[in-house]
Amino acid sequence: MELNKLKAHELHRKLQAKEISAVEIAEAVFSRISAVEDKVRSYITLTREEAMEQARRTDEKIGRGETIAPLAGIPGAIKDNICTKGIKTTCGSKILNNFIPPYSATVVDKLSAQDTVIVGKTNMDEFGMGSSTENSAYFNSRNPWDTDAVPGGSSGGSAAAVAAAEAIWAIGSDTGGSVRLPAAYCGVVGLKPTYGRVSRYGLVAYGSSLDQIGPITRDVTDSALVLGAISGYDPADSTSANAAVPDYTKALVPDIRGMKVGLPKEYFVAGMDPEVGKAVYRAIEQLKAMGADYKEVSMPHTSYALAAYYVVATAEVSSNLARYDGVGFGHRGEGNDIISMCKRTRTEGFGEEVRRRIMLGTYALSSGYYDAYYLKALKVRTLIKQDFDKAFEQVDILVTPIAPSPAFKIGENVDDPLAMYLQDVCTVPINLAGVPAISLPCGFKGNLPIGLQIIGKPLAEETILRAAFAFEQSNDYYQRLAPLGGA
Amino acid sequence: MDYEIVIGLEVHTELKTASKIFCGCSTRFGSDQNTNVCPVCLGLPGVLPVLNAKVLEFAVRTGVALNCRILPFSKFDRKNYYYPDLPKNFQTSQYDLPIAVDGYLDIETSQGTKRIGITRVHMEEDAGKLIHSGSITKSEYALVDYNRTGVPLLEIVSEPDIRSAEEAKAYLEKMKAILQYIDVSDCKMEEGSLRCDANISLRPVGTVPLGTKAEIKNLNSFKAVQKGLEYEAERQAEVLGEGGKIIQETRSWDDARGITLSLRNKEQAHDYRYLPEPDLVPIIVDPAWVESIRQNLPELPDARQGRLIKDYGLSAYDAGVITASRAMADYFDATISAGADAKTATNWLMGEVSKFLNTSGQSIEECPVGPQKLVGLIALIDKGTISLKIAKAVFEEMCASGKDAETIVKEQGLVQISDEGKIVAVVEAVIAANPQSVVDYQAGKERAIGFLVGQIMKQTKGRANPELVNKLLRERM
Numbered sequence A: 001m002e003l004n005k006l007k008a009h010e011l012h013r014k015l016q017a018k019e020i021s022a023v024e025i026a027e028a029v030f031s032r033i034s035a036v037e038d039k040v041r042s043y044i045t046l047t048r049e050e051a052m053e054q055a056r057r058t059d060e061k062i063g064r065g066e067t068i069a070p071l072a073g074i075p076g077a078i079k080d081n082i083c084t085k086g087i088k089t090t091c092g093s094k095i096l097n098n099f100i101p102p103y104s105a106t107v108v109d110k111l112s113a114q115d116t117v118i119v120g121k122t123n124m125d126e127f128g129m130g131s132s133t134e135n136s137a138y139f140n141s142r143n144p145w146d147t148d149a150v151p152g153g154s155s156g157g158s159a160a161a162v163a164a165a166e167a168i169w170a171i172g173s174d175t176g177g178s179v180r181l182p183a184a185y186c187g188v189v190g191l192k193p194t195y196g197r198v199s200r201y202g203l204v205a206y207g208s209s210l211d212q213i214g215p216i217t218r219d220v221t222d223s224a225l226v227l228g229a230i231s232g233y234d235p236a237d238s239t240s241a242n243a244a245v246p247d248y249t250k251a252l253v254p255d256i257r258g259m260k261v262g263l264p265k266e267y268f269v270a271g272m273d274p275e276v277g278k279a280v281y282r283a284i285e286q287l288k289a290m291g292a293d294y295k296e297v298s299m300p301h302t303s304y305a306l307a308a309y310y311v312v313a314t315a316e317v318s319s320n321l322a323r324y325d326g327v328g329f330g331h332r333g334e335g336n337d338i339i340s341m342c343k344r345t346r347t348e349g350f351g352e353e354v355r356r357r358i359m360l361g362t363y364a365l366s367s368g369y370y371d372a373y374y375l376k377a378l379k380v381r382t383l384i385k386q387d388f389d390k391a392f393e394q395v396d397i398l399v400t401p402i403a404p405s406p407a408f409k410i411g412e413n414v415d416d417p418l419a420m421y422l423q424d425v426c427t428v429p430i431n432l433a434g435v436p437a438i439s440l441p442c443g444f445k446g447n448l449p450i451g452l453q454i455i456g457k458p459l460a461e462e463t464i465l466r467a468a469f470a471f472e473q474s475n476d477y478y479q480r481l482a483p484l485g486g487a
Numbered sequence B: 001m002d003y004e005i006v007i008g009l010e011v012h013t014e015l016k017t018a019s020k021i022f023c024g025c026s027t028r029f030g031s032d033q034n035t036n037v038c039p040v041c042l043g044l045p046g047v048l049p050v051l052n053a054k055v056l057e058f059a060v061r062t063g064v065a066l067n068c069r070i071l072p073f074s075k076f077d078r079k080n081y082y083y084p085d086l087p088k089n090f091q092t093s094q095y096d097l098p099i100a101v102d103g104y105l106d107i108e109t110s111q112g113t114k115r116i117g118i119t120r121v122h123m124e125e126d127a128g129k130l131i132h133s134g135s136i137t138k139s140e141y142a143l144v145d146y147n148r149t150g151v152p153l154l155e156i157v158s159e160p161d162i163r164s165a166e167e168a169k170a171y172l173e174k175m176k177a178i179l180q181y182i183d184v185s186d187c188k189m190e191e192g193s194l195r196c197d198a199n200i201s202l203r204p205v206g207t208v209p210l211g212t213k214a215e216i217k218n219l220n221s222f223k224a225v226q227k228g229l230e231y232e233a234e235r236q237a238e239v240l241g242e243g244g245k246i247i248q249e250t251r252s253w254d255d256a257r258g259i260t261l262s263l264r265n266k267e268q269a270h271d272y273r274y275l276p277e278p279d280l281v282p283i284i285v286d287p288a289w290v291e292s293i294r295q296n297l298p299e300l301p302d303a304r305q306g307r308l309i310k311d312y313g314l315s316a317y318d319a320g321v322i323t324a325s326r327a328m329a330d331y332f333d334a335t336i337s338a339g340a341d342a343k344t345a346t347n348w349l350m351g352e353v354s355k356f357l358n359t360s361g362q363s364i365e366e367c368p369v370g371p372q373k374l375v376g377l378i379a380l381i382d383k384g385t386i387s388l389k390i391a392k393a394v395f396e397e398m399c400a401s402g403k404d405a406e407t408i409v410k411e412q413g414l415v416q417i418s419d420e421g422k423i424v425a426v427v428e429a430v431i432a433a434n435p436q437s438v439v440d441y442q443a444g445k446e447r448a449i450g451f452l453v454g455q456i457m458k459q460t461k462g463r464a465n466p467e468l469v470n471k472l473l474r475e476r477m
Helices: A008-016 A022-040 A048-063 A106-113 A156-163 A180-185 A220-230 A274-289 A302-323 A338-349 A352-365 A371-394 A417-422 A428-433 A461-473 B053-065 B165-181 B222-241 B287-295 B301-312 B316-323 B326-337 B342-360 B371-382 B388-401 B405-412 B420-433 B435-442 B447-459 B466-475
Strands: A043-046 A075-079 A117-122 A169-174 A189-192 A212-217 A260-264 A293-297 A397-401 A437-445 A448-455 B003-014 B077-080 B090-093 B100-109 B112-125 B129-132 B142-145 B152-158 B194-204 B214-219 B249-254 B259-265
Touching: A008 A022, A008 A048, A008 A220, A022 A043, A022 A048, A022 A075, A022 A117, A043 A156, A048 A117, A075 A156, A106 A117, A106 A220, A117 A156, A156 A169, A156 A180, A156 A212, A169 A180, A169 A189, A169 A220, A180 A189, A180 A437, A180 A448, A189 A220, A189 A461, A212 A220, A220 A437, A220 A461, A260 A274, A260 A371, A274 A293, A274 A397, A274 A437, A274 A448, A274 A461, A293 A371, A302 A352, A302 A371, A302 A417, A302 A428, A302 B077, A352 A371, A371 A428, A397 A461, A437 A461, A448 A461, B003 B165, B003 B222, B053 B100, B053 B112, B053 B152, B053 B165, B053 B287, B090 B112, B100 B165, B112 B165, B165 B194, B165 B222, B165 B301, B165 B326, B194 B222, B214 B222, B214 B259, B222 B249, B222 B259, B301 B316, B301 B326, B301 B342, B316 B326, B316 B342, B326 B342, B326 B371, B342 B371, B342 B388, B371 B388, B371 B405, B388 B405, B420 B435, B420 B447, B420 B466, B435 B447, B447 B466
Parallel strands: A075 A117, A075 A169, A260 A293, A260 A397, B214 B249
Antiparallel strands: A043 A117, A169 A212, A189 A212, A189 A437, A397 A448, A437 A448, B003 B152, B003 B194, B077 B090, B100 B112, B112 B152, B129 B142, B194 B214, B249 B259
């Protein structure tokens, strides 16, 4: 039995029954990492010592007969833009290559309170800006289903680690699809909660009004478990929702009879891979067969979402990333005075895509352009929210593809930022609206997974988990493990 | 041509909350460098601000005291600019929806009461402090102290209703008094808890359109505000008089040289690229809460001045001086409730107490002679134990030693001599020693008696009861 290939809820049962120990699980995970990490490259930093120490502590608890939390002793990975006290947090950027936070993010504190075991910090597109991890300042992560293909991004390291059984679960962040897209490309489950459901305190900001932390797991049950562990009101995050956290596992009933499912036709964009369309329609048929009411809906402003997103997100980027000036922390470039030092720091420290987005956002906020770009984008954002409000008057969930195609080859889109941005076309409207969405496998093209997106009303995580669980249990995609093939 | 001066003031005041605006760090002034800091005010990656509820309360209280409208929906924005004392390289401030708008305050001018409009009051965070080795231009490096970073500020912007440097000073003094009365700020200009920038322009008398303005910074005292604006008005008048044009620019007041110098012009002006602060939720103010703040507002300077005039018969001038600062007015009230007569207390406050504060540079709170001690001194005069003249000397000694009046009088044997027998002896001795003065007096030279009184006082070390001396001397002449 390879413990690292089991799900968290399976391991939890075995731990409680004292069939296995937390140390054995951690050892299985680390030996898997030793075996495949050079092919997958999920991690920027591994925290083996701390992990083994935590596993031992959990075993002691079990030994004393104490009840343990659902994720106690279960090894997981944290995206490298989430602050971990005393552990380097780089955001995939050179500018933070020496940054060791003096504090932990609220999600990390919550996971520690559950006695989870943290395996390490995962690779990502720099500051979350990218769809492939090719914008990491360190290296590319690879797709465990085809190591010539990208794992998706920006939480590519987290998704690859879970798909490659190098972690049981992982935490990612999603600003425009950064949890859901890599989850889809890697054939695992990724959930972007409602904006405000999970505290952002300690998540290094990319687009503050869009960012949300979410779990990446191997099945829907684990998604519910991790979501439950990280959700909740946080007084340190003014934008966090003051709403009770339900037991999400209670929503996992394979019964969706009478659930109203909507298909927004605008999400089936021109140029979409026909295999993706087919897989999504097959999924709809399956949901119908299970008793869901199906209805086509229209969300007329969808085609403006990508443009609005790239104005709103980059405007926030231009302000959020201003603090990396070499003065207080992080990389510092040489310079004779403050201005040359700051310029050198930012030129050396930021990669091309980050610089591009800072410039885009700076331009959009500049006097004389503000109304035409930023203000207009905010108005479009309101229209997109209204599209969702109207759709949810008619249906309980919306079902769409995650991306127009399965994972692309490494290097395929690097010279064409617009082609890269197009990967986000089905995911960014969800962030603009702030609603929750889950991504889970609904088929394959060759050996590459295809992702299905299920979108819900604000704070209706239970509804999308239930639909996702019902769909998952009606097929075996989630039981397949990546072969770690390719070159 | 005659010009009219048009001035608008931007006042920044530090709020006296215990903790900073967006984190729990202390706001204490004078702590060791970089000790009142945390990840939030240092702007470390990943941190988020949380609004200090006290800051909002103080802002609303200020808005209400300045007769403003409190906006029911207000928000924070980011003002983006790079400066090493600003860790996030943006200042969280309020842009288009400030907490309070459309207020006013009244000032006294030589032409009577004048109303100055308040455009807006908004909340924002303060920046840190740069420390250079030697002069800013020659320093090899700059060090940053982040203790002040995130200290809450209010920016209060006036309408361009001010017409002279004198009025600007009166406005600032009134503003300071109000902020102190409502207990939101210490308003210590020397510690930077009250700062002022001024916009000033000229226009030909009788015309309406505003002239091109200059913004004057670095006005670090009330005197600097007045002198800086006087200088700038003259400079602009000179430029215009020579047919020149005023450039829209920011100028800095050089206090030592007594001139303003150009800092940057319009082309070099910052584009702050404001955007709504996504990490804070909009502020929705409950009107009932605003009303309760209005109901519980402390007595304001104008009302207190009116009360002193009405209840104690003080002149408008005296009442104005005493109520100019809340501490002085509180001092006055304390002496009254400790039993002093209002007129006497006023004379002491306007006289010896003010003189001491001016020469020592101390504030009334720091004055070693508190209301109780002053009342003790006044009681000694009233009882006839010491004369007013001696009392003034005792007051000086009280300031220097911190002792109370009775102790000093006892220790130094200053008790007034009211024993007729003792005084008569001295009077007769002095008359005997100065026959010429007696002759002069009898010849009608009234001044001669003054000389004799002086001699008697000299011999009694000033302790003789002056009224008795006068009486006994005249009887014997």
